[in-house]
Amino acid sequence: MSWQGDKPVGFDLYYDPVIDEHHGHGPIGLALPAWYLAPQRREVARAGWELSAMLSGAQGDGPIAGLDDPMNAVALLQLAGEFADDSVRERIWDAAEEFLEPTWDRESGEFTLGFGLGEPHPRGQLNARAMAARACTAGAWARIFNDPNLSKFDEPTVVGVDFPTVALREARWDPDRGELHIRAVALKESRDRELTRFRVTNVADASGWTLRSEATEATRLGSIADDVLVEIPADGRAWTISRG
Numbered sequence: 646m647s648w649q650g651d652k653p654v655g656f657d658l659y660y661d662p663v664i665d666e667h668h669g670h671g672p673i674g675l676a677l678p679a680w681y682l683a684p685q686r687r688e689v690a691r692a693g694w695e696l697s698a699m700l701s702g703a704q705g706d707g708p709i710a711g712l713d714d715p716m717n718a719v720a721l722l723q724l725a726g727e728f729a730d731d732s733v734r735e736r737i738w739d740a741a742e743e744f745l746e747p748t749w750d751r752e753s754g755e756f757t758l759g760f761g762l763g764e765p766h767p768r769g770q771l772n773a774r775a776m777a778a779r780a781c782t783a784g785a786w787a788r789i790f791n792d793p794n795l796s797k798f799d800e801p802t803v804v805g806v807d808f809p810t811v812a813l814r815e816a817r818w819d820p821d822r823g824e825l826h827i828r829a830v831a832l833k834e835s836r837d838r839e840l841t842r843f844r845v846t847n848v849a850d851a852s853g854w855t856l857r858s859e860a861t862e863a864t865r866l867g868s869i870a871d872d873v874l875v876e877i878p879a880d881g882r883a884w885t886i887s888r889g
Contacts, residue, residue: 684790726781754832831879
């Protein structure tokens, strides 16, 4: 924030005191850092979101401005993920799709966003930020820092996944029920019927664990060293692993 005496007169993205230069002075100075301020100075970050939503028209019912610029689009999507309700967030994503250039290479299994830049390789940072925005729900970004789930480090953990040939759509431990919920998906659709193997570590006793799904009876799982050994098809089906 820049000041005139004891009064704030505007926001700067960056101020260089050596040459007395204000970079990104104006709305951008508040809007762009808002994602990083959300866990620390939430009231300032929310002001950045509200300013961005107002200037872009995101909370109205008309066209949304600025989505043709990748940096602006990603910044707006990230703030919407953290601060907006579901209807506003989906309205922005629907409008942004024209400019995001989503591309799914079904042969390699790779999904990327091209942002209309015409470049041979997708921008990694922009893709990462956009996917963070897609996964984010209200307040989730701030909770990672202010209310972290530290118990997960002592809970059963999936290791040894054959990534990127196979990815996990879900790997969630339910401490109340003592169940691990798993969904595995193959990189290529042609391999979704193949079995994939991984281990569950961080268990007090690797014996007596079972695997089941809605369509199958529970089967006893083997073990290797101190870990539970699991083998399932990589077809996205939901599986439950529990002891007993």
